[in-house]
Amino acid sequence: MRTIKFRKKHLSAFLFIALILIVSIGIGFSESIPSATSDFYVNDFADILSPETEQSIMSVAVPLAEKTGAQIVVVTIDFLEGQDIESYANKLFREWGIGDAKKNNGVLLLIAYEDRQSRIEVGYGLEGALNDAKTGRIQDDYLVGNFQAGDYNEGVLGTFLKLSEEVYKEYGLDADTLSNQNVYYLPSDEQSGDGKLTLGEILIGIIVVIFMILDILLNRGRITRFVLYTAARSASKGSRGGGGFRGGGGSSGGGGSSRSW
Numbered sequence: 001m002r003t004i005k006f007r008k009k010h011l012s013a014f015l016f017i018a019l020i021l022i023v024s025i026g027i028g029f030s031e032s033i034p035s036a037t038s039d040f041y042v043n044d045f046a047d048i049l050s051p052e053t054e055q056s057i058m059s060v061a062v063p064l065a066e067k068t069g070a071q072i073v074v075v076t077i078d079f080l081e082g083q084d085i086e087s088y089a090n091k092l093f094r095e096w097g098i099g100d101a102k103k104n105n106g107v108l109l110l111i112a113y114e115d116r117q118s119r120i121e122v123g124y125g126l127e128g129a130l131n132d133a134k135t136g137r138i139q140d141d142y143l144v145g146n147f148q149a150g151d152y153n154e155g156v157l158g159t160f161l162k163l164s165e166e167v168y169k170e171y172g173l174d175a176d177t178l179s180n181q182n183v184y185y186l187p188s189d190e191q192s193g194d195g196k197l198t199l200g201e202i203l204i205g206i207i208v209v210i211f212m213i214l215d216i217l218l219n220r221g222r223i224t225r226f227v228l229y230t231a232a233r234s235a236s237k238g239s240r241g242g243g244g245f246r247g248g249g250g251s252s253g254g255g256g257s258s259r260s261w
Contacts, residue, residue: 038244069100097247
């Protein structure tokens with residue numbers, strides 16, 4: 001009996017350490033996501049955009065959000081730090097709360113400059129207007145060629161204005177001014193597309209479930225309850241503060257597309 005108790009004790013300790021490591025990995029991933037700037041709608045961490053481009057984005061994004069709650073946010077970073085761009089974009093989208101919390105009508109344009117990758121992430125509320133195929137074509141038409149030529153301002157602004165035009169149309173607003181403003185305008189037809197499930201999220205989920213089952217069987221779920229409580233407290237402390245514009249509490253999940261150049 002002593003041998004059995006000894007083994008159960010050490011197995012419980014192992015489960016506790018393993019779950020702490022999983023939570024630490026999750027927290028570390030969360031901390032790699034930068035905080036939004038006070039402008040919120042344009043966050044040029046890679047320093048590739050001109051002040052004129054940033055002002056043009058703000059002049060369209062702010063009134064659009066005021067009228068509809070839809071938030072189109074541009075973020076440039078240097079590196080993904082080994083993460084895949086889909087997971088990074090999804091995490092940033094949710095942490096910043098892009099879009100209205102009820103309408104889930106946010107759009108994120110993420111540029112990983114040094115990794116030469118881009119992604120458009122879309123909230124559920126706009127997946128009809130911006131399906132996977134359309135967001136891919138928008139990047140092909142406006143972003144990829146300009147970036148290959150080193151025209152980062154043109155690529156970002158053209159992509160942003162085209163996304164804005166589609167959202168304007170979705171809410172029955174006049175999009176002619178955006179079409180005229182977008183000198184890189186290229187009309188495109190709508191096509192349907194399917195969303196993708198992140199492999200990394202699936203694997204982490206499976207590992208967590210296995211540990212939770214073992215903890216429940218061997219330790220009545222004590223470790224699981226402790227870890228979940230700790231994670232919940234960490235999440236509550238991780239809200240983004242500061243002045244200026246802020247997210248509306250929206251979440252992603254409506255699909256999107258990625259490109260490289």
